[in-house]
Amino acid sequence: MITDDRKGREMRRTASGVAVGAVVWAVLSGCSAGEAERDPAAGRGEGPSASAPAGAKGGSAEVAKSAGTVGPDGSACELPVAFDVAKGWKAEAVQGAEALGEDVPEEMEGLEELFRQGPVAAACEVDAKGAGHIGFLRVWTGDPSDDDATAVLKEFVAAETEGSEKAEYGTFTAEDGLEAATVSYMTTSALWEKLVPQRALAVVTPGGPVVLHLGGSDEEEHKAMLPAYELARTTLRTT
Secondary structure, three states: OOOHHHHHHHHHHHHHHHHOHHHHHHHHEEEEEEEOEOOOOOOOOOOOOOOOOOOOOOOOOOOOOEEEEEEOOOOOOEOOEEEEEEOOOEEEEEOOHHHHOOOOOHHHOOHHHHOEEOOEEEEEEEEOHHHOOOOEEEEEEOOOOOOOHHHHHHHHHHOOOOOOEEEEEEEEEOOOOOEEEEEEEEEEEOOOOEEEEEEEEEEEEOOEEEEEEEOOOOHHHHHHHHHHHHHHHHOOEEO
């Protein structure tokens, strides 16, 4: 049975990601935001694992064309890793929930759960709205630890607010030789009362673990955004 508490949490998550996302993230954003920086490699849409099989070990066979890069110094989000983003996707840096300060508006109370999941905290989100989709590719970063990429990813999935099921894990080698873990799984949306697919990957860098996560408002939107996720996965490298 879906409780009112679960529905409330789901509504806050949906509001942050869709209805009032611009307001919430404007408060929490770093000073740089906008389209991903243009990159000389833009347009390649290829990577070392582009031919990997579908599912947790590879994902969608289709890879979107690159329109820029997120991650390097000077880009919209400065991260321990860099990856290419598809046309229309807009990157924006995110600070921690503590950026809200002590005077948190009533309608934003409880949003802290949106900014940490397991061992990582929200650092960047790439909004698909400009490409005609409802969803985000979110980047989460954490402090250095002894955990490998698969362990990090399992902690991330285990910390899903609405729980998870049907998780399938795999591994691949990123563009610069970095070992990465991937997972595809399902969560139950308390707001829509149906299963929604999720996709994520994790790497461990000298600066700490990094998780890239793709959700979506429903299965159709998730599938439509998979080529952009595949672009990020196949161009992932350390900065």
